[in-house]
Amino acid sequence: GDLLLLTGGVSKGDYDYVPEVLAEAGVEIHFHRVAVKPGRPLLLGTGAKGLVVFGLPGNPNSVLVSFKEFVLPVLRRLSGWRGSVWPADATAVLARPVKSKPGRQFNCPAHLYYEDGRLLAEPVPGKGAGDYVSASRANGIVIVPVDSNGAEAGEQLTAHFWELPLE
Secondary structure: OOEEEEEOOOOOOOOOOHHHHHHHOOOEEEEOOOOEEOOOOOEEEEOHHHOEEEEEOOOHHHHHHHHHHHHHHHHHHHOOOOOOOOOOEEEEEEOOOEEOOOOOEEEEEEEEEEEOOEEEEEEOOOOOOOOHHHHOOOOEEEEEOOOOOEEOOOOEEEEEEOOOOOO
């Protein structure tokens, strides 16, 4: 099947027309907000002949995390990938504290690496959703749960490496 990938124009602002235009074009919108940060305004729809449509936020960090966590697994499946399409869950020890607000899962971009037999997660410091230079240092995420105020250094969190091993 085909996939249409759009970035920007999916939030709730005055100039965010993508959801309306897609609906007018006959695309069935399955969801248009997710309880994650970054990437809350993520949109998923389907159209004629099996078309899959993703609308991603416009901020570079949001696009990166949303693409790796949501779009890439679908692309793998559509391309015939026979192994697991989702990033495998791992447990990582957080190298420094991370702040978050309850209500959304925080998919915190991180540099994941092994040291002394343990998987460590170094959160990638950034200056907001548009700081793509900082985000480029991430090779995965650590997941701060939806009901959490953050996590302290030394806590164990679920982590996702974005690169999948060849099978």
